[in-house]
């Protein structure tokens with residue numbers, strides 16, 4: 315694997331935030347180290363070509379999976395992807411199903427999210443001076459529809475064409491973790507009508523929105539959450555097992571979604587102008 319800190323082949327048009335299972339078999343992967351005004355991302359970017367398109371892969375938890383969900387530097391991750399040119403981001407993630415019909419192996423492409431995290435920096439525009447001296451303005455972005463409609467459509471249509479009957483829409487509730495939910499929390503989440511529960515979907519989506527990136531979540535159900543399960547509750551082993559059984563399938567769908575996404579120059583969606591004329595106060599990547 316080549317290593318680089320610059321050059322044209324270190325640009326990418328699409329970003330994928332997921333595990334090493336998504337890029338490790340590509341022939342030519344360039345490892346690119348990126349620093350950001352928010353510190354280091356979870357790992358290097360691994361840039362490779364998928365059907366003629368340059369894609370930057372970022373292991374969300376680090377290549378050794380050493381970062382728990384609440385310790386991930388989400389701001390650095392999205393900034394790093396944007397800084398190499400990515401304007402569309404796919405965020406595959408493992409989630410728990412809150413309803414019996416969303417059992418293990420379900421692929422759900424959410425259209426809504428609920429934030430129940432507690433400690434995460436979730437904005438670039440917090441008015442606080444950065445280490446480089448730049449001071450962002452306080453800015454409020456519209457987030458009524460947190461996901462890119464074009465990316466969502468591509469993900470659902472592609473998965474179905476690949477014989478995976480993806481669930482089109484649903485609400486992803488994001489909890490702080492790293493523990494799984496109690497039965498009471500899980501029953502409450504389900505009673506709200508929410509679909510799946512995860513630990514990383516927020517603030518990934520909102521940070522992408524602040525940077526004007528298209529963001530699409532592809533949620534793989536690895537277990538039934540405590541309230542929907544009659545057994546002893548979620549275990550990490552169970553999650554890993556179902557994830558491993560589906561990682562190849564997920565990778566195939568992701569690569570087909572990459573093929574289906576529009577050219578960055580032809581993007582025409584709600585994600586593109588999040589600031590609506592508000593001045594950011596900082597130079598955006």
Ligand SMILES: [Zn+2]
Nearest residue numbers: 462528583585
């Ligand atoms: Zn979009």
